Amino acid sequence: MTNCNFPWRPPLAKDWAERLTEIEATLAEERAPDYSTVKTLANQQLGRREQLLVERLAKKLKKAALIDDAFAPMTIGLLGNRTLSYLPDPLAAAGLARGLSISSVEAPYDSVASFAFSPANCFAQSLDAVLVVLNESALASKRPLLDVSAEKEALADAEELFVALASAAKQKTGCPAIFATLPAALQVSSAELATPGSSARFRQRINLLLAEGAIEGKWLLWDQAALASRVGLENWLDPVRYHAAKIPFSLEMCPLAADNIASILAAMKGKSARGLILDLDNTLWGGVIGDDGLAGIKLGQNSPEGEAFVAFQNFVLGLRERGVVLAVCSKNTDEIAREPFREHSEMVIKEDHIAVFQANWSDKATNIKSIAETLSLGLESFVFIDDNAAERERVRQELPLVSTIEVGEDPSFYIERIAQSGQFDHLPLNTEDISRAESYGGRAAAAEIRAKIGNYDDYLTTLEMRMTISPFDDVGRARITQLINKSNQFNLTTRRYGEEDVRAIENDPDQLGWQVRLDDKFAQHGMIGVVIVRQDSKEWMIDTWLQSCRVLERGVEQRVMDSLFEEAAKAGVENIVAQYIPTDRNKMVSSFYSDMGFNVDSENDDGSVDYSCSVQDYEPHRTFIDVSLEK
Template structure:
């Protein structure tokens, strides 16, 4: 495997890279696809810089196209981060983001964060990265008195926490905190680990307490310590660059660092990948099942090749356990492809771990589209792992939005490359995640139940659905924010709110909020819909209405309308109003209000429609589910 700093899961930049960037410079129009195609290569710092300039020059055009999610990142640093800022706009394209950065002036970090009228606050960034180094935190020199050592860590943590609180209060942005890279040098040698107050001890203690005690649910953590260790500390730190220009890591490491920042922001915006699609022959096992037979394939203990493929399976299973959906896409006879899952003793992956299993002779791009459709997710949520370079190339050409790691032909590298690529970067891990793969499993069963029942009403009745509707509460907040930030298709207004915003909405008496859960006989779907109405005297207006596509066609939206209509009536209102704001992804709900009996009132400026429902005309429908409201019509 080649050097980790070259981002080896990406194809190397083509020879004509510079010419292609230059062509964009003078192009009449620049589309997101033009720049994301170039960003998909493993670019060095200069290449990222040139592509980034195109992004800067065409920012408004790209924003108007609506394919990339705009994010303004404030960077408050105690060292030089200009190179990271230069690398980020191009890097972020890989993750679906249109990133712009705003920096604090050198040495002005605390003022920028603590003064609500600072230029950083005025820029209204979505996130602020607090990039502090060990020197500025008083952790770069040893403290040999135990009490002083503990005190040094405590005051560093207090300082970081106060800056974090400052960002939240004065700027209202999400905060990215980071751990500190361990220095490459020791003072005592191995004994450093045993001396309270050695720099290694101070930094290890700081990192541990930062993640456990300071980083809150609504903060993001950039684990620079782990990143630096992955690269190698002697390689990560470049003392000449530090002494010369206070650049905190080797220049070669900046593209990787920037990629880690971008993937974290993308994950916070709900843009992390959701599904790993696996090839079979020479990916999950060595050899070709159709030729070699179940006794001939290489899998399991006893050979390097067999163990390497086993490791790929173990990673896939671990990913599934944390909520990543697994699918199979193989050129095979289905019967043959299934044999190892059923008959090979050492298979770690079983048939029921795979949510969609496609083995046929159709081209893989077509199959990947079908897989995404079956799962109700976009093809941009897929990662496709295949040992065959021709298949990888074809999928990249047909579906450039699918992530296709460049894995080479050594299966021992697959686990490392997949992990380095960071496709499944997470910013939370909760019960919903733990159950997700099972939910999608249950969905496949539901689809087959539909085939058997045939009639939709009978089918819905057969699901034994129980729908719970409750106002926002503290317990649901993380999931509510997650849904608000990642629902694209069934989303009427696509308004994004942070956890802090959600907390404010929860306690605002002028808002009527709903979190909706759905259980059926196949399992718990978890929270599947979030709705916010603004209460007016006469009419209530829909600010946000979104739903997980997993429960499309279950009439949950009718249950939601029934609930809000009853609440509005009880409060003396006579009308509900709503709007549809179109995006490239939400055409699904263009007729949402119409289907619910609303009447169109006008066209919105800038596209979309507005709707109204006279409550006097509304009659509650009979719905094929039990509806439970935990706190009826609470303010």
């Protein structure tokens, strides 16, 4: 029996057991199993037995230290006033399905207060996040009904605890806190929310308080309340186990809770999807445009099916507003496929919303690979939506890294399946996130021009690129922090800093923090680079150099480096030193400093390389970018 809590996952494969046996045989040979094979095995509609087997596999992979480098490692602290010891195994399994290798460290039971308010550290190690799951009893003393002042005092006490826990997480473990919202209370009356002091009202206000803190960058959220509401409180909470063992949600819900949490962790690691690839016929509208014609397809028109497609299109545009790039992959004649976008009055998605439009008679796997290449994104960055089960299965077989969601054939369920999948989970949004879809669209347009212009210098000139380099500031702080903690490939040291660290750099006269933005005639790419430099009178040291892969091969890094050496020369600096610290994901920049003209000073035992370059001897690069350096 498969798990109906994961309807967006593909059905359990007939050869699932055989694939597991093959993976375990690979482990027995002391070899790391293939990343996509393990991820695919975990990301299916698992039954209870299969769930336990994946949990066991995750343990074996860690014990043997034979997990593929593509799995991003994360160590999570579990802290609460209820029992969380049932979460680590499901979390490890959920991590495999999302490309993560999750290890959990559980704090001693009910050590919340000591962690928040005393020097004691119940974790005693660095972590990637501390998940804090509290129930109402940890947040409030008795609140008499209708006593508004007592309710306000309880909320203030709760906020003080949240702030203390978030601060302790940062100071003691070097990571953010993730707070779980509180599930809704069982209501005695429909007037509960209008009754000061009631549990229902208090929990709702606590959740709003947590949301405001997340907006301000104080902590992150796991919306346990939304998940409990989705499955129903009677399914979420097991009263018998709650009172017997203080388990905050039923054991049957642990895999679902773990997957929900893992989607947040994936967002923290930059593993969320960035692109949505859409089929057309019976996916964006009902019917086949080539057979039924413009007047024959079902879209709006006050029909249930047509209205479902309109609702889905509105949902898709909502994703685009969050920075998700849209692409079309359809077996169709191109001109015919574009007709609804251009001429149908109830078509919500327009042609200019689509960054790459692939409508032809090639197989969809080939077209998806072409879309990925055009947008310079990895296959793992995409979600594919198609009503046709055979097409979904073929893409899964040929492109297992693409997340092909099991949307079914009824458009009424498309939104639910995609939203519940967590593939587009994200941290609190900023303006840079929102502009990302436009940026990718501009990249596609630039790629089209590049194909037409043979000379690369002429192509770069045609882009009319404009760069702005400015110091760290309040406005950019959230995006700066996001880039520092999400960028892996074009990141020379992969050092991670939080918002308070970034704020400290802003106010430190001995540190230089640059945020780099780029525009061209096709798009505003927003903030695409971060540089942090430790400054001494005669020598500067590059601590952090990272860049978005959206703007590779445009001369961006060369122009930023030129600007850095220009400023160093003005300050009388004699030398700039730097370091490359290798990881499993930043090999693409292993020769970055050598390519920039730096000399190798030492190659260290840990694989890192130290570089230096004389300011006097540095030779500027030829670039095609107008730059504005703000101070």
